[in-house]
Amino acid sequence: MKKTERLHHMLRFINQKQHFTLPELMQEFHISKRTALRDIASLEEMGAPIYVEYGRYGGYRLLQQMQLPPISFNTDELHALYFAMQALRSFSSLPFQTTFDSVHQKFMAALSDKQRDNIHNMQQRVIFKHTEQIKDSSHLELLLMAAVQQQVIQMTYSDNGPRIIQPIALYASKGYWYCQAYDLKKKAYRVFRCDRIITAFLTDIEPVKQVADLHAEHLHALWKPSEQAISFQCRINETGMELFRQNHFPSMHIEEQHGMQMLVGTYEPHELDFIVSYLAGYGTSIQIVAPDTLKESLRQHYLHLLSHITE
Known part of the structure; x- marks a missing residue:
């Protein structure tokens, strides 16, 4: 420096x-x-x-607070900011409804002619490929502020009726926004897809203190399956482990058993279609060991796909 x-x-x-x-x-x-x-x-x-x-x-x-000069950025910092802004292009919904176009216009207007030329040259040399947001999420600002201010929300989630949750963190993955939260009625940590939240409003319910003190990175260790959850095990090769690192959920992990790498985890009974679709994405890089019902469900999934090809 x-x-x-x-x-x-x-x-x-x-x-x-x-x-x-x-x-x-x-x-x-x-x-x-x-x-x-x-x-x-x-x-x-x-x-x-x-x-x-x-x-x-x-x-x-x-001795006293100083009047600081305006923030200025060097060329490398401007390029880093521009790269960061490209992530906004993937989302039609953002907390506070900030759009890429409005941020981008203000950013470009503040640059000198030479800096704008540098950005333009960068656009011709770097290609940004995004996973476009699949569905809008209309309650992101409320969820985020509830997480920041440690407040409890009542929401209607899909067709499952009202839920009382304490949001902890938001994250975006593969075109969807998710909310990590604590379900006060079920006394369990859950992840909700934000586009499936139909209604949401703040309540006066007292937040759970130990939840309010949590950070998002601690949630994986706190994940607990329900009593009805079904355990599964799959052998997995190097290709599968790379796929796992790109996309996995708190209810699953990789462990070594008898010298072999295994994908192990749990799924709830109502999540069978989801877990079958998820595991099908691994192709031949995994082999289901247990349970037999999951093996059969995956086999039926492949047969259903084949029937569409042969028709």
Whole structure:
């Protein structure tokens, strides 16, 4: 990082912290003690009101909040932002109803002529292939804000009647939005497809504290099948494991058994069609070991496909 750019970031860092130490600067910006001292002197020359506090708990303190200069981006940062924005093109529904076109227009309008030319040249050299969003989801903003503010929602989900849930996180995968949530009536963690939520509104129900403290990355470990869930096992080869890494669910994982890699997991009785369709996507890279009912269901699935080919 160039010195001018580092000083710019350092101004924002100390303006936010107000009180900081030399080791904190060294660690944050990966610089030596000598460079950190020179940078502090440069900041003071720029008018930053910094003074030294001596003693055991000493360090540096900012006398008052500073008026920071506008954020500026270098060429590499602008390219990174442009790449990130391309992900928005996959979705017709987004939280807060932000559309790619409106963001893209504002972004391009803020660039210089040279920067716009660079972006245009990039468009001619890089191809973005997206999974287009399959169905709109009209309650994303409500779900996201409920997750952020730790609120409970009552919703109507498909044809299953009302559900009381506490949203935890949203994620997008293969053209659909999903909501990870805690079902207060069933006392279980569930994943809901957002486009299947028909109605949704906030309630005054007290959120579950241990759920509110969760982060999305912890949900996989908390997944618990119901008492009616059916276990399955499949042998899987290297090709299958690559497919698994691209698309899998909290109810399944890969483990080694007797020197062989196995895809193991559970599915609920009403999810039979879903799990058959999912496993069929692996083709010959898996072999179902158990249960026999799943083997037969997959066999019937293939026979049904063949009947359409031979007709």
